[in-house]
Every structure is written in structure tokens, then in C-alpha cells.
Amino acid sequence: MPAEDTSTSAASTTAASASGTTGAIARRGIMLVVSSPSGAGKTTLTRTLIDEEEHITLSVSVTTRPRRPSEIDGVHYRFISKRQFDVMRDSGDLLEWAEVHGNCYGTPREPVEAALAAGRDVLFDIDWQGTRQLYEAMRDDVVSVFVLPPSAAELKARLERRAEDSHDIIVKRLKNAAEEIAHWPEYDYVLVNRDLDKSFKRLQSILTAERLKRVHGADMERFVDGLLDGLKDITA
Ligand SMILES: Nc1nc2c(ncn2[C@@H]2O[C@H](COP(=O)(O)OP(=O)(O)O)[C@@H](O)[C@H]2O)c(=O)[nH]1
Numbered sequence: 001m002p003a004e005d006t007s008t009s010a011a012s013t014t015a016a017s018a019s020g021t022t023g024a025i026a027r028r029g030i031m032l033v034v035s036s037p038s039g040a041g042k043t044t045l046t047r048t049l050i051d052e053e054e055h056i057t058l059s060v061s062v063t064t065r066p067r068r069p070s071e072i073d074g075v076h077y078r079f080i081s082k083r084q085f086d087v088m089r090d091s092g093d094l095l096e097w098a099e100v101h102g103n104c105y106g107t108p109r110e111p112v113e114a115a116l117a118a119g120r121d122v123l124f125d126i127d128w129q130g131t132r133q134l135y136e137a138m139r140d141d142v143v144s145v146f147v148l149p150p151s152a153a154e155l156k157a158r159l160e161r162r163a164e165d166s167h168d169i170i171v172k173r174l175k176n177a178a179e180e181i182a183h184w185p186e187y188d189y190v191l192v193n194r195d196l197d198k199s200f201k202r203l204q205s206i207l208t209a210e211r212l213k214r215v216h217g218a219d220m221e222r223f224v225d226g227l228l229d230g231l232k233d234i235t236a
């Protein structure tokens, strides 16, 4: 793994300066997964995290769902046909995939593997089925967050205020919400998205804390050995 500057990890920064070395400590990227029922706010939260944080890349899913007016192909999703989706899935090009609200969604494998190999974190806006598949494939690298709405009425109001889906589609998403919400205990963290700023700060704190975890500092043992050698030298 290249020793790219991943010093957004405070542990890496502190440790590097403690040793008097200039290079940051190489680490494995985190796979940060955010799920919620439709309308709870996961897209808003994940987009803000991408804007505010360095060293984290959004995994852009492929989907067979029609594009919403505000969405840009290749930025929010890659909008593809069902035939293209089947080809990608059958060729093993998808890290995970699921059918949600009657459409197919999947995570292209290659960009995720490239980002993780470069020590970058990857952010996923995927449902519980996809989260399960990522857990099965890469348990140690996945950190999951479930976002809940403050109430049923507010969930409905948010879907209506977003004004991107037809009435029928909103009704379908609300009907599916209970099934999605049933999976919250499978997640590492749960956020009730009442106040957007507070929820965002909490999400950012989760990322910061996870970056500080010992397991993600892949080269930390080597660093500590160097630190101990340095101590031996100055106390000899
Ligand atoms: N498993 C899986 N789920 C995805 C993927 N991309 C999006 N989803 C989920 O599909 C659901 C519907 O997403 P979308 O159509 O954008 O609607 P929204 O949740 O109302 O914004 C959400 O739960 C997303 O998290 C993916 O690549 N894989």
C-alpha cells in the first residue's frame, strides 16, 4: 500500500509528528456505508460529507431507475438499461447489487478497489441488502450507519418537499420504509436525522473516530517500532 498522505487521520498525523518523520503512516481505506428509508436524508448527508472531507470518495452506483430532474449521469448515478445492468452483474463487475423499489442498483467493483488500494476511504449510499453483501465480503473494512427520520409524518413531508418523484412513487417508498427500517439493528451506528447540522456533525464524528481505530493504521506497528528504536537511542 502506498504511503499516501492520509493525514486526515488524526492518529496518523500525531504519530508521524511524534516520530519526527515527515511521511504519513499508510493505512487501509474505510468503507463507510450509509443507509436509510427513502427520504430520511442519507443523500443530503453523504453529499455534504464528500464536499467537506478530503480523502473520501463517493462510490457512484449504476441503476436502472429513471434519472430524477436534479440528477447528473455519472455524478449521482450511472443510469443504465436493464440489459447493461445484467451484463455488468454477470461479468462480476459489481461488488454488490440489489433490487430496491422495483429497480436494480449496483456498486461497480473497480473504482472501489482502486480507492481502497490507494488508502482512500469510500462512501456508499446503498440499502441494507448491499450492506449485508459488503459485510460478507469485507467485514473488517466496513463501517455502517443507519439514518432514521424523526417521525413518519416528517418522512412523508421530506419526500413531498424533495418534489422529485411522482405521488405513486412516493407512496411506494413510504410503503417500503417499514421493511427498510427493520434492518437498523444490523448497523454499527444509528442517527436520527432531526436537525441536519447536528446529524452531519455526528456522521463526521463517526468517520473521524473510525479513522483513528488501531485496525485501520496498517503500518502502525512499524511506526511504533521506529518510535521505540528512537527512544532507545536517546536514552542510551
Ligand atoms: N444495494 C444497493 N443499493 C443502492 C445502490 N445505490 C442506491 N441504493 C439504494 O437504493 C435505494 C433507492 O435509492 P434512490 O432511488 O436514489 O432513492 P432515495 O433513497 O429516495 O434517494 C436507497 O436505499 C439507496 O441507498 C447500490 O449500488 N446498491
Ligand SMILES: Nc1ncnc2c1ncn2[C@@H]1O[C@H](COP(=O)(O)OP(=O)(O)O)[C@@H](O)[C@H]1O
Pocket (backbone or CB within 6 Å): 036, 037, 038, 039, 040, 041, 042, 043, 044, 045, 158, 159, 161, 162, 193, 194, 195, 196, 197, 199
Ligand atoms: N434534517 C433534515 N431536516 C429537514 N429536511 C431534511 C433533513 N435532511 C434532509 N432533508 C431534506 O429531505 C429531503 C430528502 O432527503 P434526501 O437526502 O434526498 O433523502 P434520501 O437520500 O434518504 O432519500 C430532501 O429534500 C432534503 O433536503
